[in-house]
Amino acid sequence: MLAVVKTAPGEGNVELMEVSEPRAKPGWIVVEVAACGVCGTDLHILHDQYKSYPPVTLGHEYTGRIVEIGERVEGWHLGDRVVVEQHAGACGECDLCRRGNHHLCTHKRPPGSGINGALALRVLVPAYLAHRVPDDVTDRAAAMCEPLAIALTGLESIALQPGESVAVIGPGPVGLLAALAARYLGAGRLVVIGRATTSRARLELASELGLETLDSSSCDPVEALGASFTNGFDIVVESAGAAATIALGVRLLRKGGRMVGLGMGDGREIAFPWDEAMNRALTLHFSLSSAYPTWDHALHLLRTIGPQVERLATDFTLPRWSEAFEAVATEQVIKALLWPGL
Ligand SMILES: [Zn+2]
């Protein structure tokens, strides 16, 4: 079968090549991939800025059908539609695992970087990490369950209450998914903030989805939104990961506000407005990976917001993988989905 493979460490070294099909082993299932998203992490692996174990097939945001079931796997049938958590290799024995944080285990080797992933027709994964996709959730929507689970993990960490105001900074896929989820969860005023100079298409799509947007390249959002100590936002979702956007997030919050960090930086140290945060008595959360219950919450959420989530996707066939990567890198698309069976 064809697969998009990181063939060796270093810059680049990603190619579409023939690899052997995986076979089920005890406790594992083979999933035939319907669709697999291209994530910022895949671009980081391409440029050798994220740990991978080459040769390894990329792709970790996917959905598909079970086509082979290993020994000792119970409760699953051929043809079942699944999405699969990322915690392959979690040891089950370390302190983090024993506290229920398998998704943070330092031994985990996720498909798509640690073991072969889903930018291929078939992927081999541990059965215990699979979740059943509801019948009324399409493949296009289910393929975005992983980034939605990431966004939802962030919202759950700050315990969004109905009616609370939310500013989402950074209209990338995770930011937009966080905004759609926040709306569903009952957010009051909800504003998506981004720079029209670089993210015009993303802001336009947010508007089309009925979200209030603000172009931060043409105004000071703090002034434009009238944010103050007493009248600022209850919650900021920071999904850009840059010094300027983090500082903006702090200044948008009211006293006692909460911020959740979903955006990865570029590896360098980021200056932080400590006193501004101190004077507001802020709470800052970070969201990394996502745990079992959140995946179930995300799948359930997709039953309602699936049609909106699907609007984020642009489809590509597997042989067009490099075009898809380029489209993500240059923000021509929000989420590129590759369909290995097409
Ligand atoms: Zn991802």
Ligand SMILES: [Zn+2]
């Ligand atoms: Zn562990």
